[in-house]
Amino acid sequence: MDTPRLVEKLLRGDRRALARAITLVENGSPELREIMAGLAPHTGRARIIGFTGSPGVGKSTTTNAVVRAARARGLSVAVLAVDPSSPFTGGALLGDRVRMQEHATDPGVYIRSMANRGHLGGLSWAAPHALRVLDAAGFDVVLVETVGVGQAEVEIAGQADTTVVLCAPGMGDSVQAAKAGVLEVADVFAVNKADREGAKSTLRELRQMVAMKDRADDEWKPPIVMMVAVHDEGVDELWERLDAHFAHLESGGGLAERRRRRAREEVQAIVLDLLRSRIGVGDGGALESAARDVAEGRRDPYAAADLVLKELDA
């Protein structure tokens, strides 16, 4: 499939084109430049919702429940599970197959995991690119799901229009959540597995955290939803909170600001990636010889960085 044809098919929501485009994103393919140029005028329509939380809180179950909620409201949904997966285990694909079963015959649902095979920083442009593809393909809602412990992963979920931070009782998750800096990105908290012991104390901890945070009077105060996603309990309430947050963003100008911020991160990541390749890793590259000097104590890292920059400017 040549690129103009791929773009044309993408814009019609063709599933094979979608799968191919996201694989190109995973691989950092040079064709992305042309694809993104073709998609740009057709983006900015989807509503993007991020889900993040520690392993074991039930992120997949929750996103699946939210997919059902969106479908019940007549909305088409794409799910992007950002999974810093090892190419070696194929874990992401297996997860997809399991999750696809429920929605396999529904043309209004598309679920895809995206592995990240790149270096540090790879996720910063890959995730926005994939969201851009799904947005241009015409989905009403795009859910992006990340493991909410790492810095990069939390930031990706935090770049959604609305970010949901998932907790679960008895795993020290609410504390972990706070530690991972997810509090700052949470628009909505959801306590999943709320039928388990410890749900009340998780709720209490979260309430305290929300209360402790200073905010202006007109600022959004993250609500906390108790749910049991596997039994579809609390999912309608979660959906209502998501709607309320989106309405808040739209009325207050926050939506445009969030989308600018997302674009800024995306453009910055591309710029830094292009610069990274100019710096020169590999034998004889400026970075390589600088690193050798630093490792052997002959130069400090800042003096080495200055040398690399001088080479870049030359």
Place this chain on the structure above:
Amino acid sequence: MDTPRLVEKLLRGDRRALARAITLVENGSPELREIMAGLAPHTGRARIIGFTGSPGVGKSTTTNAVVRAARARGLSVAVLAVDPSSPFTGGALLGDRVRMQEHATDPGVYIRSMANRGHLGGLSWAAPHALRVLDAAGFDVVLVETVGVGQAEVEIAGQADTTVVLCAPGMGDSVQAAKAGVLEVADVFAVNKADREGAKSTLRELRQMVAMKDRADDEWKPPIVMMVAVHDEGVDELWERLDAHFAHLESGGGLAERRRRRAREEVQAIVLDLLRSRIGVGDGGALESAARDVAEGRRDPYAAADLVLKELDA
């Protein structure tokens, strides 16, 4: 304390100077440049061991047990817990206080959490800087502990001389570990809480993963140690494996290569950070206006990145 005096005190291992220097790292202080220049000739002596694993596997308990093991062998130890903490919860400091109790009166032990308040990429230079400070302060062993789920966090632990990936039974951790791409960085696997149900199946899963990975004949095959850190069981075996890996690195030239790689990441992170500030975030900056165009669909992210780069070159 002026900077030359701080450096002098650091090199003598003064605790107040250490605390101050790591706070300067956390804050990205401009004094770091002069400090790093002063420390450079005195680095490269400490043996750096990384610990990573999902929340709940017992990282703190394990590092504490390893601290005891090192002390029993007459080695001085520093622990750096890299914690993408919210400034708002103070979780890191609380953790330190709890953990310090055991070793509070031991002058051969220093434990410090480091929060990361910066943007994406902040951890990439902050963690190596802090390791450099502890190395120059004369510790024989420096343990760096990260939450092993995020891309950035896994990469930091992976930049140690020896990286230990911790798992625990019954949490789906070994699978999560593989998903997070930690397999590639593991030099040693440790199954903590090995007295719990499911320890054998965790061991089996890990064995399969290790076996599946292609490696050259002379390449290190990560051993798997079963342990109950809270009862000090398996800790001596873990220490032996750490020694064996370090000997392997020293004999095969791998140690110099790892240290070059660590320096390369550190220098690259500084270069990219300097470039990031040149790009211009803020009203009227090249990045800001590019982001606006992208958010509003008038330009694709690559065309926007080209504009930013042109501005940078001008």
